[in-house]
Amino acid sequence: MVQRSENLQVQPGLPRSPRVTYRMADPGTALDEPGTLAVFGFGAGARGHDGDPRWFRVALESFDAPAPIELWQVDAEISYGHHDAVRWSSGGGWLFAAIEVDERDAGGMEGAARQAYAALRQFMSTRSERCVLRIWNYIANINDGEDDAERYKQFCDGRAAGLDDFFAEGFPAATAIGHHHDKHLLQVYLLAGIDTGTAVENPRQTSAWRYPRQYGRTSPGFARAMLMPAQDALAISGTAAVVGHASTHEGDVEAQLNETLTNLEALLASADMPAGFDTHSPLKAYVRHATDATRVWEILQRRLPGVPVLLMHGDVCRRELLVEIDGWRF
Ligand code: 3EB
Numbered sequence: 001m002v003q004r005s006e007n008l009q010v011q012p013g014l015p016r017s018p019r020v021t022y023r024m025a026d027p028g029t030a031l032d033e034p035g036t037l038a039v040f041g042f043g044a045g046a047r048g049h050d051g052d053p054r055w056f057r058v059a060l061e062s063f064d065a066p067a068p069i070e071l072w073q074v075d076a077e078i079s080y081g082h083h084d085a086v087r088w089s090s091g092g093g094w095l096f097a098a099i100e101v102d103e104r105d106a107g108g109m110e111g112a113a114r115q116a117y118a119a120l121r122q123f124m125s126t127r128s129e130r131c132v133l134r135i136w137n138y139i140a141n142i143n144d145g146e147d148d149a150e151r152y153k154q155f156c157d158g159r160a161a162g163l164d165d166f167f168a169e170g171f172p173a174a175t176a177i178g179h180h181h182d183k184h185l186l187q188v189y190l191l192a193g194i195d196t197g198t199a200v201e202n203p204r205q206t207s208a209w210r211y212p213r214q215y216g217r218t219s220p221g222f223a224r225a226m227l228m229p230a231q232d233a234l235a236i237s238g239t240a241a242v243v244g245h246a247s248t249h250e251g252d253v254e255a256q257l258n259e260t261l262t263n264l265e266a267l268l269a270s271a272d273m274p275a276g277f278d279t280h281s282p283l284k285a286y287v288r289h290a291t292d293a294t295r296v297w298e299i300l301q302r303r304l305p306g307v308p309v310l311l312m313h314g315d316v317c318r319r320e321l322l323v324e325i326d327g328w329r330f
Contacts, residue, residue, distance in 0.1 A: 117162025
């Protein structure tokens with residue numbers, strides 16, 4: 001994957017996308033900087049400011065020790081608060097919103113997903129930043145249960161029920177990854193704005209909302225990527241070794257990673273973007289088995305030199321998939 005030199009130009013009249021960066025820093029310092037919309041820590045050891053709605057601890061461990069934090073920053077004054085179970089921040093026409101649901105309070109996985117999405121939908125109806133561009137879902141023990149009773153499929157059912165017609169005009173880009181942090185915890189957070197983005201599909205992959213019945217009663221509602229309103233960034237959904245609708249290279253993490261990188265290149269081409277990622281394109285690689293982490297790291301070092309990649313321990317929503325990549329292409 002070649003290095004690129006072109007930078008994406010901001011379309012005049014539309015708000016520049018939030019900057020997304022990883023940094024070795026104290027969350028408190030980052031929260032104190034002007035324009036900080038959100039700060040993410042990774043793993044059980046991440047210590048931040050639990051009273052600040054902009055601080056979010058992702059329930060996934062990073063293989064980097066110590067792990068960096070992730071920052072979302074805009075050139076605007078920031079407001080923040082709580083709305084029922086939703087915590088939020090906004091500024092410059094951008095909105096961060098997050099919710100955590102304990103499945104025991106919601107009658108299980110499906111109920112928790114329904115509750116989380118209904119709460120986010122209700123909150124969004126009070127806001128002017130109505131266009132949800134990107135969503136992340138972190139789900140406990142995502143592959144437990146067989147066939148239609150698999151927890152990821154229950155999540156898809158509950159998500160669709162909670163959303164109702166909220167995404168009738170089109171799905172945002174999304175990630176859905178499994179964690180083992182706490183077996184009852186569902187985490188969902190999103191980035192929304194005032195202006196609509198452009199959903200991008202991957203010609204190598206069946207659109208997820210058209211997946212055939214074998215993958216569950218409810219097709220997963222997400223776009224492969226979202227071109228941000230000013231066309232200055234592409235938000236890339238969780239991307240794995242899926243070709244058409246089938247998982248490929250079962251049992252071979254290296255081949256799956258190569259297929260994933262091919263999918264990412266196809267996505268950039270489909271979005272009409274120059275090929276390749278660079279130092280401004282923060283990615284995350286989710287690796288199912290800790291024993292594969294070094295291998296994945298070595299391959300990414302070689303294939304994506306200089307690209308900030310956070311290596312995370314996470315389960316992909318289909319059992320046979322061993323690795324997935326998401327992130328941003330600025
Ligand atoms: C796939 O390609 C992998 O349910 O929101 C990737 C990104 C996947 C988002 C979701 C699922 C989701 O089908 C799985």
